[in-house]
Amino acid sequence: MGRMQSERLTPSDLVGCRYRQVQRINFPEISPLPATMQRRARREVGLTEVLDRLPEQPKKRGRIPFTRADLDNDAELAEFETLEAIAAGDTLITGAVFTGTLEGVAWEVQVDVLVRNPDGSYMPVMVSNHRVARPDPHKTMQGIAVTRLGLGQPLELKATLRHHTIDGYRLTLALMGLEEAGAAPESSIGAVVGQDRDWAYLVDVTRYAPAAHRALLTPAPTAPRRVKECATCRFWPKCEPELKAADDISLFLTGDRADTYREKGINTTTALIDANLGEISHVAAAWRAEIPVLRREAHTSAPRFDVEIDVDVEAYLDLGAYLWGAWDGKTYIPFVIWSDLGEAAEGENFARFWSWLKSRRDKARQQGQTFGVFCYASNGENHWMLSTARRFFGKVKGVPDEQEIRSFISSDQWNDMFAVARSQLVGPGGLGLKQLAPAAGFHWEEEDFAGEDSLHAYLIASTAAEPEAEAARAQLLSYNGDDCRATAAVRHWLRQGARTAPVLGNI
Ligand code: SF4
Known part of the structure; x- marks a missing residue:
C-alpha cells in the first residue's frame, strides 16, 4: 500500500x-x-x-x-x-x-x-x-x-x-x-x-x-477482543499475550458469544468457570484444561452400513467444483479437473463421479448389502451437487437432474457426520473436522493447510508452470483424501465410544 x-x-x-x-x-x-x-x-x-x-x-x-x-x-x-x-x-x-x-x-x-x-x-x-x-x-x-x-x-x-x-x-x-x-x-x-x-x-x-x-x-477500542479473524491476523502475536494476561473471556468465547456473560459482569474465563452456570462452565473448564472434545452422554454411536463411502468436494470460490474425492475404506478415488471450471468439463467430471457412486450402490444392492455415503458438514456437497445438476443436466451426458440429487440428499444413504457428532459431543473450540478428527486419532499429511490455502493452491494448480502446478495438485489431492479419511475416522471413533473425550460434567 x-x-x-x-x-x-x-x-x-x-x-x-x-x-x-x-x-x-x-x-x-x-x-x-x-x-x-x-x-x-x-x-x-x-x-x-x-x-x-x-x-x-x-x-x-x-x-x-x-x-x-x-x-x-x-x-x-x-x-x-x-x-x-x-x-x-x-x-x-x-x-x-x-x-x-x-x-x-x-x-x-x-x-x-x-x-x-x-x-x-x-x-x-x-x-x-x-x-x-x-x-x-x-x-x-x-x-x-x-x-x-x-x-x-x-x-x-x-x-x-x-x-x-x-x-x-x-x-x-x-x-x-x-x-x-x-x-x-x-x-x-x-x-x-x-x-x-x-x-x-x-x-x-x-x-x-x-x-x-x-x-x-466510532472510536477505536482500547483493548483487543478475540474474534474469528484473529486466526488470520498478523497482530495475533501481540494481542494474544494481552488477552491471556487479562484471562479475557473472548479467548474461550469469541466475538459476541460472551456478551450475555459480560452483561452479568463475567469478563474472564475463571469467573465463568467459578460461576457454575452448568454446561457452559464445564465446557470452559475443558477449554482451560485443553480438552478439545467432550461427550454429552457416556454412550456414542454412528450410522453403520455394509458398504461405506466418504465424500468431500473442493470448489474454487463460486466458479465451480473441481474435485469430488471419495474414500471407500481402502482406496481414495479423486474425480478432478484442473481447468475449465464452469464449462462442460466440470459437468463431465461430476458425471464420472456420480456414475461411479451409483455403480457402487448398485453393486451393494445386488449383493444384498446396505450402502451409505458420508460427508462432514453437507452444505458444500449439497450446494455443488444441486448446482451441477442445475447447470449441466440435459447439456452434459450423465449429469443427473435436480430431482435425482434431491432424492439422494433426503435419503438414508446420505449422512452428515457433523450432524451426528454435534448431537453427541461438544467442543470448546467447535466441532469442525479439524478439531474433532485429531481427538479421534487422525492427523492430516498436509498440516496447517486450511480453506484459504486450498484456494491459493488451486490457483497455482490450474495456472502455474510445472513442477509447481504438479506439487499444488498433489497437495490438494492429499488434503481432500485426508478430509475423506478423517470423516471415516470420526465415524469409527464414535462407534467405539469416543473414549478419549471425557464425559461432560466429569471434569
Ligand atoms: S489479533 Fe488483535 S488486531 Fe487482529 S483481529 Fe484479533 S484482536 Fe483484532
Whole structure:
C-alpha cells in the first residue's frame, strides 16, 4: 500500500475487528501474512481480468467522445490525477483515489473504476471477489455488461443482489470522494463486479451510508477482543499475550458469544468457570484444561452400513467444483479437473463421479448389502451437487437432474457426520473436522493447510508452470483424501465410544 497513510481509515478498517487500526499504528513493522498477500493476489487477478474487459475505445465512435484514463493508485499524486481526470471528463477512470475527513476522521479509498454518467457525474465501480448477485427468475435488478461500461445503458437482469458490507462501504467512501469533487451522481448509485466478471451490478449505496458513517465515527477500542479473524491476523502475536494476561473471556468465547456473560459482569474465563452456570462452565473448564472434545452422554454411536463411502468436494470460490474425492475404506478415488471450471468439463467430471457412486450402490444392492455415503458438514456437497445438476443436466451426458440429487440428499444413504457428532459431543473450540478428527486419532499429511490455502493452491494448480502446478495438485489431492479419511475416522471413533473425550460434567 505504498503511499497509503496508516492514520487514514480505509474501508477494510471499518469492518471486522476495529483494534487492527490501533495495532497497525502500534506495530508498523509487522508485515501482512502470506494468506493476506495471497488474498490480495487473487483480488489483483480478478481486477486485471475486469480491467482487461473494459472498453478501450468504442467500437463505433458515437457523438460522445470516449476517453479512458488508467491511473496508478499507488502513485504519490494519485488523488490529484483522479481529480484531473474528472475535470477532463474522461469516460472511464481506473485506479482512482479519494481522501477526505468526516468530522475530523480521515479516510481514504481506492476506486477501481469511475464511469462517467451522461450528466457529467461519475458512478464508482468496485471489483470484488465476492459473489455479488445470484440468478433469480422471480426478481429483477440492473446491471451493465463490463465490456459496455462507459458506453451502454443498464439492463434488467433476473437476479438478486447479495450484500457484502465491505463492498458497500467502499462505494460509500467513493461517493463521499465524488461529492467533494462535485461529481457525485444524484442517484447515489454505484456498481460492483463480483465473481461473475461479465457484469457490473448496480447498487443503491444510500442503504450503506449511515452504517459506514457510524463506523467511521466510532472510536477505536482500547483493548483487543478475540474474534474469528484473529486466526488470520498478523497482530495475533501481540494481542494474544494481552488477552491471556487479562484471562479475557473472548479467548474461550469469541466475538459476541460472551456478551450475555459480560452483561452479568463475567469478563474472564475463571469467573465463568467459578460461576457454575452448568454446561457452559464445564465446557470452559475443558477449554482451560485443553480438552478439545467432550461427550454429552457416556454412550456414542454412528450410522453403520455394509458398504461405506466418504465424500468431500473442493470448489474454487463460486466458479465451480473441481474435485469430488471419495474414500471407500481402502482406496481414495479423486474425480478432478484442473481447468475449465464452469464449462462442460466440470459437468463431465461430476458425471464420472456420480456414475461411479451409483455403480457402487448398485453393486451393494445386488449383493444384498446396505450402502451409505458420508460427508462432514453437507452444505458444500449439497450446494455443488444441486448446482451441477442445475447447470449441466440435459447439456452434459450423465449429469443427473435436480430431482435425482434431491432424492439422494433426503435419503438414508446420505449422512452428515457433523450432524451426528454435534448431537453427541461438544467442543470448546467447535466441532469442525479439524478439531474433532485429531481427538479421534487422525492427523492430516498436509498440516496447517486450511480453506484459504486450498484456494491459493488451486490457483497455482490450474495456472502455474510445472513442477509447481504438479506439487499444488498433489497437495490438494492429499488434503481432500485426508478430509475423506478423517470423516471415516470420526465415524469409527464414535462407534467405539469416543473414549478419549471425557464425559461432560466429569471434569
Ligand atoms: S489479533 Fe484479533 S484482536 Fe488483535 S488486531 Fe487482529 S483481529 Fe483484532
